[in-house]
Amino acid sequence: MVLRLGNPRRRINIGLIGMTFILSIFAGRLVQMQGLDSKVYEAAAVDQRLHTEEIPAKRGSITDVNGHALAVTVEARELSIDPSKVPAESRAKWAAILAQQLGKSQEDITAKLARTNTRYQRLATDVDPVVASRLLQARVPALTAEKTYRRLYPAGDLAGSLIGFVGDEGDGLGGMEQTQNSVLAGRDGEQRVETGRDGLRIPMTSTQRTPPVNGRDVRLTVDRDIQWAAQESIAEQVKKSGADSGAVIVMDVRTGQIVAMANAPELDLNNWRKAPAASYINKAASDVFEPGSTNKVITAAAAIEAGAVSPDTVFQVPDQIKCADRVLNDAHTHKVESMTFRQAVAESSNVATIMAARKVGSEGLYNMLKAFGFGSRPGGGVPGAEAGLLPHYQDWSGSQQCTVAYGQGVSVTALQMTSVYQTIANGGVKVEPQIVAGTTDENGRFVPAPAGKQTRVVSEETAKEITTMLESAVGEEGTGELAAIPGYRVAGKTGTANRYDAKLGRYDGYTASFVGFAPADQPRLVVLAMLQNPKNGHFGGQLAAPVFKDVMTFAIKSRKIPPTGSDAPPVRTRAGQ
Template identity: 30%
Template sequence: MNDRPPLMLKRRNFVAMIGFGLFDLLIGSRLVTIQTLDAPKLKKLADSIHFRSVPLAPFRGNITDRHGRLLAGSHHAFSAYAIPAQTKSRKTESILLADILDMEQSRLLRRLSRHQGFVWLKRRLTPKELATLKSQLAALPGIHLVTETARYYPEGELAAGVLGFTGIDNQGLAGLEMVYDKYLKGERGALQEEFTAYGENMPFARQRIVPSRQGDTLELSIDENIQWMAERACEHAMIATGGRAVMITVMHPKTGGVLAMAQRPTFNPNHFKDFPAKNYRELAVTDAIPPGSIFKPVTLASALEAGTTNPGAGFFCPGFKVVLGRRVNCWRPSGHGAESLADIVKNSCNVGFMELGLGMGVDRFYESVGHFGLMHRTGIDLPGEALGLFPRKARVTALDLAIMAFGQTLTVTPIGLITAISAIANGGELLKPHVARAIKTPDGQLVRSFDGQRVRRVVSSEVASLVQRMMIGVVDKGSGKLAQVPGYKVAGKTGTAQKVINGRTEKGIYIASFIGFAPVPNPAAVILISVDEPQGAFYGGQVAAPVFGRLMRDILRYMKIPPTEPIKKPRVGEAAMVPDLVDLSPEVAYQDAAVFGFPVQFKGQGKIVVDQSVTYGGYRPAGTLLTLTLGDHPRDYLQWVTVPNFRRLTVASAHQLAFELGLNTAVRHNGGHGQVVHQSISPGTQVKSGTTVVLDLA
């Protein structure tokens, strides 16, 4: 008898053994994977279930000026949180907490009743709330305190629109805080504690701390001292002119770095919720405005680069130009007569610039303006940059082109225009504007640099130099005389543009501007001043040029740039412009007055000059004694003007004198065309700048 199992049974046993073997291999491999490869992940998952995590906010990276001065920093702040599972009598605790934290009891009760391991009660406690809560913690089981960080701005309103501000979680919400948030925010940490399945504390519980990492430091191109100068100039100009808004931007032409960007109205980022949201915008970036005549240097440089004009070109201004059957007036109705190319710049002659624009033609004009970057965003590292508006090229007529050539029927952003003028100031190179200069680790290692980002060459160095020289004439002999800085060659351009409201140009509402740079050659700073809707005097040469002159003088002194030009004192008796001495120390006022040819005497006591006997900007014989009043609180400059004696002056001379003093004039001919025989306001009367004096002619 054969007891051996049949072959079929053997095969089945073999298959079963292989199956069990594969199953055991699968289970074993899975166990190995769990114990080795997946062990860290599974342990982390288990810890997340058994460990309660309280977030530890990192210190946000500092923001400093170009010299390392702190503009935005962080400090410790205390916040209250709850672990609902540890609370005992939630209703009682919510009542007590409502009184301590000044919050609604129902809101606190809802938070304490949540099925969560961690709940915020109130962030950033006040010192009083913190002290009271600390004294009551024994009676509040499940309520805890944690140290956080909070942002602060030590200089208050200084460069507020540039810096921006942060939210409750230290996240950037505006300005540079938002643009560079990924660098500034750092990395969160956590305080972790083991707890039971019921969410309660357990004996011998493990605790661990995951440290936070401080954010990187943002170093700006802004100079804190220059920024303060610009802020002060903004404040004075806002009060003195009664303008709706004032913007001042200072740029370093060789790097494209913004040295200062100030505006009024503004806000305090430490208390940003107390200000209207419209104040958060940096107007030089977010608003496109009609530039008026400060656009003319771009037209001039474009025409010279295109070869459609030359320094020897001649022009004639009868006071208007007819284009396509429409008469377009120059700002001076009587005209400028025969002029050279330099003259149309010095006189800001609209007729001359219309001819420059028409000489280029639409295609070359648009190509050149685009080359200067004015038809595109500059890419500056601030949020909300606007785009300048130009008529569609295909629909532009000769009339449109003629008017655009002197800065109307188009809009540009102030940051775009100062970037274009900086290209003229630095010899023809267009650079990308920027506010951040460098990003550094907390220990000072360089992460990224932003200086000198070249875009392209826009004009030759020869053309740039020629335009600079012609812009010097505007300040030396033209409409920008009040922008002069003794001892330095200043190049500039005044501008007065009618505002466009709801798509229509409004008569009687203006933007007064001045743009310029110094010293020439080798400019150290370019400044753009813009005053929106000044009350009274509205010409850029009356309103904005003096602000430029004061600010540029302060900047050059601060930079310790020695005078580049000999200062020629006028001879005694020779007509000389009275300098602005208000807000200066007695020593500096004495020196400035001597430069212009005026001796001074002081009265009163104080550290600064608060008033001067002859209003600045007018002309007096050199050697005239000026009386300077000393005090501690200066009178607002640009506000009051002494009416001169217009009698026996020609119309042209009277208009020029009124312009230089900041007055407006209206002529009542009475059939005469000769000299002034009567004026509506007596000589010597103190009036507000911008007052109109009616003149009668013989």
């Protein structure tokens, strides 16, 4: 038999045809990728390599009226690490070094280094650049440092709840830091760079950079020195009296600018995370309370402005008065007494104040309270400012028609009550409270804030009459004798009100206050002092008046306000004089 083999040329031809077909597919795909779709793949490759880095903007500063720093931003570093590149045998050593330098617990750092399934772990933010440089020089494996900023508060707790603080994301979370955040924050920039698989930048590649816009500075009307004196005085009195809290406000009579706004206890801004949330609140502007006898100036203003009474009007005043279904008592027991309205204010007679209010009527008193700002949130950008509570006169109960006259049944804030006395001291013209003196523009130049809105509330003559009455209240026969300042004429009023406790749902304890201005004949400053729920005494003349005296004395010396040298005009205090 003869074995016939297949034709090899045929097999070769078939193989060549198959290889040609396959190669043509590869060639077509190659032409598509490198020719037709080259730009698509090139863009995809660039996207893989391209990374966007945020360039943080520097936050603006907050200063007092004289430019002293209250909140500043300094350069810092954010440290992160790739745990997968830290050798297991040296992990404990590096954890100890990092913990010691960063002020962290070694257990926390060790736990982060143990997460080898991730390539990124943030170790710390707000790191001092010197510390970051020291760790980089120590060649900690896969450690990276990014430039950032941290917020510092050089004055600690000075005006803490007023200034507020900044959170981890760089936004203001309270106080002026929050209300002025759009001014202070600026706008972050960004940088787009190409990096390799190891995360390092590829040399000679293009970079797209949008520069950041730094924040602008905010200058407050607060005077650092007077703020310190106010905080020291109210903190000491809160401690001495066993009060829950206290507040002091100092305001410029002519401009409405807030010179000091102190709370006790105050928030330490450098340790705000450890503080209770209640201390974040600017109580001087947000805590609502019944004002008590400090409110009697509004009743007096309504009665005098309407022509219903004058300071010399004589009332026959018993020590109690019936109002609807209640009998309301005077500040102290006494026989029926002939009393001028001036004497009634000086001695803080509730009954005489009710008698004057009845000559005006509930509607007239309500309109005057509203004109002085009760029931409305003050403007001026003060953080946390509340409106208080002023029910419509048609909703007043029978007894409330009397108690409102001496400051029970309405609620205000310390800021609102300070504004009332600023209006009287300013000749009857109310100036909207101001807390921001101005800001810097894009070029760093200072731009003053517009002046506060001015509104006439009562006539200049009425304001002068009330001022003389308030001077009598600080005289020897008044309840505010402890507020007197040697060499200066002082006008003011005490307040002692029952305190409503929202937690208990009933009245419990007292609110003690004093508010006044000096010099009485040429007023420059208003000072309000208030204590909530004191345990050792409760009268405003006993507890708040000494704080007023301390703060006002310091403030007038600090501002070099001289005594006017004039004496109080002779007035008729008692009936029959």
